[in-house]
Structure formats: C-alpha cells, structure tokens
Amino acid sequence: MMTRHAIIFCWVLAIGLALFLLLPLVVIAAASFSPTPVFDLPLSGASLRWYGRIGRLDGFWPSLSLSLQIAVLSTALSLVAGTLAAIAIARGRLPGATALGTLLVSPLMMPGLVLGIALLQYFRMIGLTATWSALLVAHLVVTLPYVARTMIAGLSRFDFTLIEAARTLGCTYAGSVIRVMVPALAPSFLISGLFSLLASFDNYPVSIFLTDVRSKTLPIRMLQYIEEAPDPTLAALSTLILAGTLVLLLISDRLVGLHRMAGTAD
Amino acid sequence: MSEPAPHLVISAVSKRFGAATVLDRVDLTIRRGELVTLLGPSGCGKTTLLRAIAGLSPPDTGTIALAGRDVTHVPPHRRNVGVVFQSYALFPHLTVAGNVAFGLKVRGAPKAEIDRAVQRALALVKLGHLGGRRISALSGGQQQRVALARAIAVEPDVLLFDEALSALDRKLREEMQIELRRLLQDVKATAIFVTHDQDEALTMSDRVAVMNKGRIEQLAAPRELYARPASLFALNFVGLSTRIAGQVVGGQDGMVDVVTPVGRLSARGAFQLGASVIVATRPEQLRLGADHEANSASGRVRSVVFQGSRTLVDVDAGAGASLLAELSGREAEVPRVHDEVRFAWPAAETFAFAAEASP
Numbered sequence A: 001m002m003t004r005h006a007i008i009f010c011w012v013l014a015i016g017l018a019l020f021l022l023l024p025l026v027v028i029a030a031a032s033f034s035p036t037p038v039f040d041l042p043l044s045g046a047s048l049r050w051y052g053r054i055g056r057l058d059g060f061w062p063s064l065s066l067s068l069q070i071a072v073l074s075t076a077l078s079l080v081a082g083t084l085a086a087i088a089i090a091r092g093r094l095p096g097a098t099a100l101g102t103l104l105v106s107p108l109m110m111p112g113l114v115l116g117i118a119l120l121q122y123f124r125m126i127g128l129t130a131t132w133s134a135l136l137v138a139h140l141v142v143t144l145p146y147v148a149r150t151m152i153a154g155l156s157r158f159d160f161t162l163i164e165a166a167r168t169l170g171c172t173y174a175g176s177v178i179r180v181m182v183p184a185l186a187p188s189f190l191i192s193g194l195f196s197l198l199a200s201f202d203n204y205p206v207s208i209f210l211t212d213v214r215s216k217t218l219p220i221r222m223l224q225y226i227e228e229a230p231d232p233t234l235a236a237l238s239t240l241i242l243a244g245t246l247v248l249l250l251i252s253d254r255l256v257g258l259h260r261m262a263g264t265a266d
Numbered sequence B: 001m002s003e004p005a006p007h008l009v010i011s012a013v014s015k016r017f018g019a020a021t022v023l024d025r026v027d028l029t030i031r032r033g034e035l036v037t038l039l040g041p042s043g044c045g046k047t048t049l050l051r052a053i054a055g056l057s058p059p060d061t062g063t064i065a066l067a068g069r070d071v072t073h074v075p076p077h078r079r080n081v082g083v084v085f086q087s088y089a090l091f092p093h094l095t096v097a098g099n100v101a102f103g104l105k106v107r108g109a110p111k112a113e114i115d116r117a118v119q120r121a122l123a124l125v126k127l128g129h130l131g132g133r134r135i136s137a138l139s140g141g142q143q144q145r146v147a148l149a150r151a152i153a154v155e156p157d158v159l160l161f162d163e164a165l166s167a168l169d170r171k172l173r174e175e176m177q178i179e180l181r182r183l184l185q186d187v188k189a190t191a192i193f194v195t196h197d198q199d200e201a202l203t204m205s206d207r208v209a210v211m212n213k214g215r216i217e218q219l220a221a222p223r224e225l226y227a228r229p230a231s232l233f234a235l236n237f238v239g240l241s242t243r244i245a246g247q248v249v250g251g252q253d254g255m256v257d258v259v260t261p262v263g264r265l266s267a268r269g270a271f272q273l274g275a276s277v278i279v280a281t282r283p284e285q286l287r288l289g290a291d292h293e294a295n296s297a298s299g300r301v302r303s304v305v306f307q308g309s310r311t312l313v314d315v316d317a318g319a320g321a322s323l324l325a326e327l328s329g330r331e332a333e334v335p336r337v338h339d340e341v342r343f344a345w346p347a348a349e350t351f352a353f354a355a356e357a358s359p
C-alpha cells in the first residue's frame, strides 16, 4: 500500500517537474505565433509574421554563420583530438593517464565566467587578438571535455578481446577495428559530438569576453535584441533553435537511442 | 583401427615476455577429432600457448603446423581456427544470429549459405529460437552457447577454448562439460581446452596435457594420467595421494626399495642407491589390514570424512608422514577417529619420484 502511494507520489512529482521545465518552452513557442507584438492570453489567432522578421534582424546572418562555424569546427576538432586522447588515456600505458584524463575533463567543472576571463587574459598575453580564432580556441576548451569524457568512458567499457575474436573469425586487424570497434564506439562518438555542438552553439559566458562589436555569436546577439526591442521575433528565433535541437536529438535517437544520452544506458 | 594422421603439430615452441620464459620448447601433437586439455596452475603458459595456436601472439621460436600447413607466422584471420573466449567476446551491436554469421560474412559466403550455416550452428547449441535476440538479453549459459555456435559456424580446423566454462555456475558447468564433449564428438571437431579445473580436464578430454612452468610435463589419457602420473607435479595436480619421503636402499627390474619413516616400501621407479625420493600411491589403493605381499604402514586416524559413495580416512603415521585412504561405501568397517589402524597397498601401484629440491 505504502509503496503504491510512494510510486504515485513520485510520478506526480516527476510529471510536475517535467512540466515546470518544459512550460517556458511552450510559452515561447506560443508567443512566437502571436499576431500582436505583445503576447496575450487568450490567443487571438496565429501568425507567422515574426518568423519572417528573423532574417531582417540587424546582424542576424553574420552571427548565425559565426556561431555555426565555431560550433561545427570546434566539434569536429574536439571529436578528432578527444577520441585520440581518449585512446591514449584508456589504452596506452601512459604514466599518469588517470590524472591526464581528469585534467582534460576539468573545464567542465569550471564556471564559464572564470574560464572566459582566464582565456581573455591568456589570449591577450600570447597576442591572440583575432576574434574568430580566439573564439574557436575557447570553444575547443569548452567542447573537448565533453568528447574526452564520453570517449574515455566508452573506450574503458570496450572489450578489446572483441577485436581478437573478430580476427580469429577472419578479419584483418584494420577490418576488426572497423567492424567491431567503430560500431561499439559510434554511440559515444555521436553523443559527444551532439553535446559538444550544442555546448558551443549556445555558449554565452565564455564567448561574451571574446567577441567584439563586429563579430558576435548568436546567443550574444540575441541578448542584445532583447534589450533593444522585445517583440516576438526573438521568440520565433528561439522556437526555431528549439526545433533544430529537437531534430538533432531525434536523429541521434534513431541512430543510437536516446536512453544512452540520458546516461541510463544498460 | 588405423591412427588418424597428426592434425596439429606444435614443435619446440618457445615464448618469452621480457626475462620470463613463458613457453619452454613445447611439443604437442594432436590428431584429427581429438579433444585435448591443457591443464595447469595459473601462469603456467596455457593461454599463451593457445594464443600462439590462434596466431594472436606468435611464438619466438618453434613451429606450428595445422592441417598439414605451417602456420607459425600466418595471421589469425588466415588460419581457420575457432576461439571461444572466457569472456565470450560476443559482439554487442549484433544479434545472436548476427554474431554467428560474422565469420561467414567476413569470408564472403553467399547469403543463403550463411543462413543455413547459422541455423545449423544455432540448432546444435539448442538456441535455434533465439536468433533475433540481442546479446545483452541472454543468460550467461546462453551467451556461452552463442560463442560456441559462432566458433563452430565457420567449420574451423581446430577449436580453442580458454577457460570457456569457468564463468558458469557449478551445476551448469558440469552439464555443459558433458554436453560440449558430446557435441564436439558429433561434429568431429578437433579441440583444445584450457583449464585449471582437473575435473573438467578428466571429463572432457581424450588426452590431458599437464603443464608446469611453460613445459608439458605429461600428455596422457585421463585414466592413465591418474593411474600413472609421470611426475610429482602431475601426481599432485590430478587427484589425491599419499606421499612419503624416503631414501632408496635397493632396487631391480624397475622397482626400488625405499626406507621411509613408516617403514620399508617398494615402489615403481629406477633410482641410484641413496637417492632422495617421494613414494606415492592413490587413496583407493589402500586397504585396511596387513598384507605381507604389499606395502603397509600403521598409524592413528586423524579424520574421517564421509562423502556419500566413499569415505576418506586420514591417518597420522608418525614422523610427519600421513596416509590417505579412500574406502568405498561397500566396505563394512570404517575406522573412527583415534583408532589405531594398519593399511596395506600393492607395490605395483606405488610410485617413486625424485624429490624436488625444496623451494
């Protein structure tokens, strides 16, 4: 009896929490279709006029392009460097491999603001003044830990006897890596890539210290819009980003299963 | 019946890791269809020898020939061996059928043929109905069977098992030993098992190779291994025994007379006068009472252990020597603890081994 009540209570709590977390997103999406500049309930109809305005926002396209460039490039570089580092740490008998792994992952535990200020000072010191390069390097610092952490975990779970098994079944060494190790690590690879992409794309605290007037990343540009003209255009943009993220998540789920991303994998 | 030709010939295979010699000029010849066990303590080189046969780590010196072909330096994927690993090493991203089909797919077999072979292999291990399952949804015993089916499906020249049953619980393991032996005989497989479990070795194999420190000490059928151990190590590693140290004082025709703390004993063996030896016999050779044709010794019963069909009696024979006797359930009289008893056993079932330099 007791346990039944407890279970029901937990369910109610979970659903309540989910609603609480999702409600702002619902409000944003609803507001983006509002026909009037001020969002009112009840809705007096739906319109796509704010979506049409996104493209005409001042400096929108350069910011989107910058954010995408930095996100895609830093993710790609992180995937390569992070996977190689993870192989070295999980497989190579490096002295101090564990310490090195912790070090690689440590920016995850650092407040973004601290990281941003530190990087700003550091880039000044070494004379890295180009905004684009500074942003890329800074975002690498942000994204690399995601990849390194996930790939180290994936690799340490990987049983290298599988490669030997494949070899005795007729695979060359390279063939075994491709047929056995790649599929086994693909979920980790994809998930870390996705997280790193999102982490870079919506990063604010680190980017804010490194951007200048002419090149702003999208999150920074968006904060500027909301200060200048708070109309539903921003809600429309947010809804589009949300939709894009959802599509990415759905694709990943199709490919590797969402439960693995939530960390509840078997 | 004519002797089948040698199928796997291992000659003078040695392997070192750094300063340690892990395999020391190992010779082993296995006939087609034979089931052989490598039995030995941890670290004696069993896995290393198996990996050399599989091609996963080639020997430093020596040669390995399989099915009439020198494969010493042939990589594993061109050897046609099947390996069942201790951890099973099943591919988690494939189904049961996908795992079993793996070797055939890699070989580029036509689809229809693969399907047939997979069905046949799964039926052999009684998993025909589970082809579509995920590996993670199988029990340990089922995973073991899938690993076996995967290895058998490619019809390898030799099947290698590295402690393949050790992860199963005892009851399942004992069932699998018998089932596996029957299955391998049915498909006429040549197989090598690695184990440090003597019961497994005696149950499953046609011949057992007892390994010690990188060498094969004895290669014999289970019965012979038990009844005629070739060395003190083989004697100790398989079955129980009474062992008494002594000095050779005479001998002829392959028998020696040995003076021991429990009296003068005769044993099989050829040694120089004065040699230090260990005299040994199996527990079921001991009979209560004196017999002037045989060896005998007396002492006080230290413990009596009832084990169902048999009773083990441990006797303190004085001077640090002890006797271990096994009395079958039919014997009317079983001594009790503290009884004074005399046991006799045939000289022909008594062996003398050179005493090892004490470690």
Ligand SMILES: Nc1ncnc2c1ncn2[C@@H]1O[C@H](COP(=O)(O)OP(=O)(O)OP(=O)(O)O)[C@@H](O)[C@H]1O
Residues within 6 Å of the ligand: B017, B022, B040, B041, B042, B043, B044, B045, B046, B047, B048, B049, B196
């Ligand atoms: N790759 C290696 N590098 C260094 N030493 C090794 C290597 N592989 C095995 N050894 C050593 O070789 C010896 C024999 O190892 P092996 O694995 O063959 O033993 P085993 O008889 O299979 O033992 P177990 O019953 O414990 O599995 C051991 O002392 C082991 O430490």
Ligand SMILES: [Mg+2]
Residues within 6 Å of the ligand: B046, B047, B048, B162
């Ligand atoms: Mg081993």
